[in-house]
Amino acid sequence: MGEEPPSEDGCIEPTKAIEDVRREPYPLPKDFEWSILDIDDPKQIKEVYDLLSLNYVEDDDAAFRFQYSAEFLEWALKPPGYFKEWHLGVRVSSNKKLVAFISGVPTTLRVRGNVFRASEINFLCVHKKLRSKRLAPVLIKEVTRQVHLQGIAQAIYTAGLVLPTPVSTCRYYHRSLNIPKLVDVKFTYVPRNMTLARMIRVYKTDTTPHLPGLREMEEKDIPQVADLFAQYMQRFNMAPIMTVGEIRHLFLSGRGNVEKPCEKYRRPKQVLWAYVVEEHRITDFFSFYSLPSTIINHPRHNLLEAAYLFYYASNVAFEPGVDESNKLKTRLVDLIGDALIIANQANFDVFNAVTLMDNVSFMDDLKFGAGDGLLNFYLYNWRTAPLAGVNAIGDVGAGRGVGVVML
Template sequence: MDNQDNQDNQEQTYDGEGETSPTEKLRAKQEKRNSKKAQKKAAKNSGSSSSSALDSNVSAELQEKVRILFNQLAIREAIQPSSTSSNSQKVKDMSSHKFWSTQPVPKHGETVEKDGPIEENTPYEKIRKEPYPLPKEFEWVTLDLDNESELNELYILLTNNYVEDDDAMFRFDYSGEFLNWALKPPGYKKIWHVGVRVSATKRLVAFVSGIPADIRIYDSHQHLVEINFLCVHKKLRSKRLAPVLIKEITRRSHLEGIFQAVYTAGVVLPRPISKARYFHRSLNPKKLIETNFSRLPLNTPMSRLIKKFKLPSETSTPGIRPMLEKDIPAVRVLLNKYMNKFDFVAVFKTDEDVKHWILTKENVIWSYVVENPTTKKVTDFFSFYYLPSSVIGNPTHKTINAVYLFYYAIQETEEKASKSKLKILIKDALILAKLKNVDVFNCLDLLENKSFIDELKFGPGDGYLNYYMYNWRCREMGSEKVGVVML
């Protein structure tokens, strides 16, 4: 039950609106070369007008050939993405997944006709009671996140070794407040905060977590474990600790009577339920370009890009306000009702669940409701969580302030009106995030996000997130049917 089979962290790449494609980069280089060649020829033959005319004709002919070539490349690139941006999405043969071939997960290409568990629940007396053995220089530990020192150890491990882009320019920066929010929901079990230390120094070098979750998959309701934050120190990945961490968190889940899990990964493992793509909406294009998060498109001045992403200074939805504790019951009813239209969703069973996951916690999650001015009833809500990224090696900027769209719900009318209403509501979310000095607003194409992504100028990123179930076989679905937003 984990994020990867042979490494410890989810794969994510960063890309923003205005990203320069490989074809554009190649075209720019070729144009620069052509320009230099033309200048040299012009200098050499400056005394001969007929020679200059000939060079001009040759240069024009060459440029036309280059233009045709690049048009062909652009067409091919549009219908067949480059291998560098999709390596993480290649499907391996099951035999190459040495670990996952031993686990109760569906195989690639397997036809699923009936949803349900792959293996029966193991009787308690047959569940292994002792932890799985580690290499002799390591030892198991259960982290106490109420202990400030241990929480800080986890922060350091994740900050330095968890999700990082391919070019090692950006790295997620999980705050202690964020980790407490993510790992200590109602009903959490300390025993599911699993760490590995070096025996000699007691240094924390690996971690995996589980939290309780209630999920509806099609018509089946499951109380299961949500697995996250699988992380192994970069220098120890040859030790193959990740599979042992997965087996250990599985064993600890079984001891609590839970035999299913949900998890996500940027890589393709056996076998995804669904695949979602990341999208990014620039709120501070100048900073994003200065940090190389985005690139300035060819022949586009910065002023034009800033104008493109400019937002109003005020929201437009009447009755919008920050969510308060008194709104919790109404938000829970609204959210669960809205989720009925999707096939793979989180179920918020209690007000305590909504209080923990949805109610605003400054610099962790922000939530807003729409209150009908006449009836004073909550009709809509949305939320986004704050997860900045450290900028590595940049002399000017140290952090990119990023938020991610979390859960939302609208009181639906007819379909066209509902989609228009949602678009306006998410535009207000962009405005509110901008007012908090956020640089980029991210989302996946889950839920009904596809209905507003283009119009609100979200740009497609290179990152994908695959959804998986452990010990549960079910039919695949499009990302628009997924209503589980994992951190």
């Protein structure tokens, strides 16, 4: 903290040779043991689900807690080329109860002009009753060791906490959909100058999407979507570089039970919604994912159905002078406007987005409101000057520094 921004990007420490990486796992406190979780085993994925749903991220008032489904975890933790050793748990030695977890998945990142392999670290969770045991630092050291064993020396992760030192900070924004429920569970409030009935009218969405050629993404679309994604990501200072296989996994594997008809824009066990706009060829796509929260201690509601904006792209971005002409902003208002309509029809209560990519350009038009949550982005073992997130930096507009959406 407080250091001058680095004059040039690069590693902080040189990459370790694999033979120099520690061979044995780091020691745990007495009575605990390491466990590599098999995400293909329904019993073990349920253990991770149970641990996260009772002990993972809560808001400051302890009213809402993320509830990751088993389907979500499979989608998030098994991209092409994943390493099962990066799904690390800690168990109580005596009864084998899972009490802590951390995960990593491989990714390829471009930060400004540099491209490198990295691990995306997520789902760090320790049982509430064991927070004094200092398990989190050991989990982080052990997953770092496992990542080094694959010859990878960098990582990306996010946290609500401010640690030394974020490369970017973004803010959560919320677009209310189910106003009566959101007010009832105190997720939002009726402003002083408004009634509940008027607020419902203001936030009402249409019942059917507007864009001609909009349809659900299919297998045949993946090569075009991959090209569009790669080109669009060039707009941002930090972005993932994905293979066609990774794109296929990301946008098709979380669609739920595809044999069943999609009723009211939702299938059983669906965690990811991906749509394309096709006019002779694919010109745009958008996606969002489902991450509900448990509503703690409410007499009527126990689940907040939240959709989160994921990746999108439009070929309007490749036209000359597009940032000056507002054409991209207009297109994104239409595109994400249709995403809101689909999310509302699929019975989501709220649609969340973070100030990254081009999101800032359409948030006001689509009636997103600023939340009080901040998301800090961190790079492990990589030095770079700050990236534009909630605020513009130099000539890079707000959000345009970050093109990575973390689950």
